Structures are given as structure tokens and as C-alpha cells.
Amino acid sequence: MIRQTAMVTGASEGLGKSFAFELAGRGMNLVLVALPDTGLPDLSRFIRINFNVQVYVYETDLTVAKNCEAIFEGLSALGVSVDMLINNAGLGNWSWFADKPLSFYKTQIDLNITGTVLLTRLFLEQRQRPAKAYLLNVGSLGGQFVVPKKQVYGATKSFISYFTRSLQLELSGSGVQVTLLSPGGINTKPELLVLNHSLKGLSAASILEPETVAREAIRGLLKGRKEVVPGMLNRVMLLLDHLLPGGIKKLIIRQKLKVILKQHN
Ligand SMILES: NC(=O)c1ccc[n+]([C@@H]2O[C@H](COP(=O)([O-])OP(=O)(O)OC[C@H]3O[C@@H](n4cnc5c(N)ncnc54)[C@H](OP(=O)(O)O)[C@@H]3O)[C@@H](O)[C@H]2O)c1
Numbered sequence: 001m002i003r004q005t006a007m008v009t010g011a012s013e014g015l016g017k018s019f020a021f022e023l024a025g026r027g028m029n030l031v032l033v034a035l036p037d038t039g040l041p042d043l044s045r046f047i048r049i050n051f052n053v054q055v056y057v058y059e060t061d062l063t064v065a066k067n068c069e070a071i072f073e074g075l076s077a078l079g080v081s082v083d084m085l086i087n088n089a090g091l092g093n094w095s096w097f098a099d100k101p102l103s104f105y106k107t108q109i110d111l112n113i114t115g116t117v118l119l120t121r122l123f124l125e126q127r128q129r130p131a132k133a134y135l136l137n138v139g140s141l142g143g144q145f146v147v148p149k150k151q152v153y154g155a156t157k158s159f160i161s162y163f164t165r166s167l168q169l170e171l172s173g174s175g176v177q178v179t180l181l182s183p184g185g186i187n188t189k190p191e192l193l194v195l196n197h198s199l200k201g202l203s204a205a206s207i208l209e210p211e212t213v214a215r216e217a218i219r220g221l222l223k224g225r226k227e228v229v230p231g232m233l234n235r236v237m238l239l240l241d242h243l244l245p246g247g248i249k250k251l252i253i254r255q256k257l258k259v260i261l262k263q264h265n
Helices: 014-025 040-051 065-077 102-126 151-170 190-197 201-205 210-223 232-243 246-264
Strands: 005-009 029-034 055-059 084-087 133-138 176-181
Touching: 005 014, 005 102, 014 029, 014 040, 014 084, 014 210, 029 040, 029 065, 040 055, 055 065, 065 102, 084 102, 102 133, 102 151, 133 151, 133 210, 151 176, 176 210, 201 232
Parallel strands: 005 029, 005 084, 029 055, 084 133, 133 176
Antiparallel strands: none
């Protein structure tokens, strides 16, 4: 049996690591990508031994365009083609616009937008027809709700949403399944664990573990869903967002902003 191969970007930790375990558990060979010196070789060894799958590792910076090309050139030289691309690597933040330097926003846009577009283009180019191919782009509920302190991050995720939906139209009937993942809060790293722990009520209840998000996302991708919003509560909040009149939503956001400003001052 020829095993299928999945590429996961940002696989060293957080949601990407959970994707790697989920896909290895389904018997897929893996191409794992993350920045250098983030434990990727150890992770790949662990997965190889415990799941008996092939794991290829690329420790590289996806904000550099030629690095994205080099990954696919390297795989082609090994005779490996990628059947599934999980565009997961992303840089988030929760801060006032003036508080981050120019270099931060440049990196955020290069990784969240440019890296995703380039890898998607390269992935589609190398796909082996007529075999089915799978593309999962990791967006965020943050790309759908307009909130303060997520200005550039939210905008990059709105880009991912538009990009993915447009590709779904272009690629319909082509044998490429394209799915948008729109998660709410996920307990992926210590900073977020602390932040999420301070939440109350519905916000606290909506936070999910990365393993749950990865499982729901892959299930949705393989079932041919256009969008996966993990967690019932997040789906209800999204529905409310579609149903509520614009004026009421603005009022709610202004109230939230007042609370945030009070905490800030
Ligand atoms: N966490 C949440 O609450 C949440 C909610 C909604 C959506 N999301 C989205 O889910 C995805 C994963 O989030 P996460 O919380 O799991 O993030 P994370 O824990 O910060 O992991 C990000 C991954 O991306 C990699 N990465 C960062 N910069 C890179 C670069 N320049 N080149 C290559 N790889 C790079 C990191 O590698 P290193 O370890 O090498 O730095 C890491 O593996 C992101 O797209 C995020 O926007 C997250």
C-alpha cells in the first residue's frame, strides 16, 4: 500500500504538533516544518518510532519565499509528493497597534499571508493527478469578529478566509478538497493558558484543547466540509454574529472595549 503524505507547517508545537499526531495516527507519512532549533528532529523521531510512518523534517523560516520553494524542491528530489497540506504556521498577538514594532507586523503578514499563498501554489503545482488532494488553511474566528487588539492578526485571518473560499470556487470538481478551519481560543502555549484561565463565562467555556481542534479539523477535511468551526459554543456564537443586527454588534464591541480600556489604564 502506498501511504499518503501530509505536510504540516508550524508543527513543532501547539496546534501543528496535534495535527502531526492526528495524521500519523491515521497512518499518513509526514513532512513537518517549523523554525530551526524548536525540537522538530526529536518530535519526528518520536512519531517515526511510535506510529511507524516516514517523517521528513524541514527546519526553515517560512517568511522567506525561497525557503518555501526549497521545501518542495527537496521533496521532489527525494521523489516525495504531498497529498495533503495543512497551512497551520501563524503568528498571533493580543496587543495595541502602537505597541509592536514594524518588524513584528512585517513578519506576521509574511508568515500568515505570503507563506500560506506560496505554499498553496507550490502544493497545487506538484500534486499527482488524478489522486485526490487535500488543503486545510488555518484561519481563525478572530478573522470573522472585528475586535480591538487583533487588528493585523484578524486582518491576516480575514485574508485566509477570502483566499480559501475563492480557491474553493476555482478548484471545485478538480479533485482538490479545500477546507477553512476557523477555531476560537485554543490552549496551545503557556501565555495562552494564562490568558484563557483569566476568562469567564461563555468565553472561558469556548476554549478548546489542540488535540480536539486537530481531530475535528481533519475529520471535516476528509468529509469534504468547506469550513470547520470546532466546538458547539463557537458555532452558536458565529450564528449569533450572522443573525444580530450590525448596530447591536457595535454596541457589544464598544462595551467590551470599555472594559479592556479600564484594565489598560
Ligand atoms: N491558539 C489559538 O488560540 C488560536 C486560535 C485561532 C487560530 N489559531 C491559529 O492556529 C495556528 C496555530 O496556532 P498555535 O497557537 O498552535 O501557534 P504556536 O503554538 O505559536 O505555533 C506556531 C507554529 O508556527 C511555527 N512558526 C512560527 N514562525 C514561523 C516561521 N517564520 N517559519 C516557520 N514556522 C514558524 C512555530 O515554530 P517554532 O516553534 O519554530 O517557533 C510553531 O510551530 C495559527 O495559524 C494560529 O493563528 C490559533
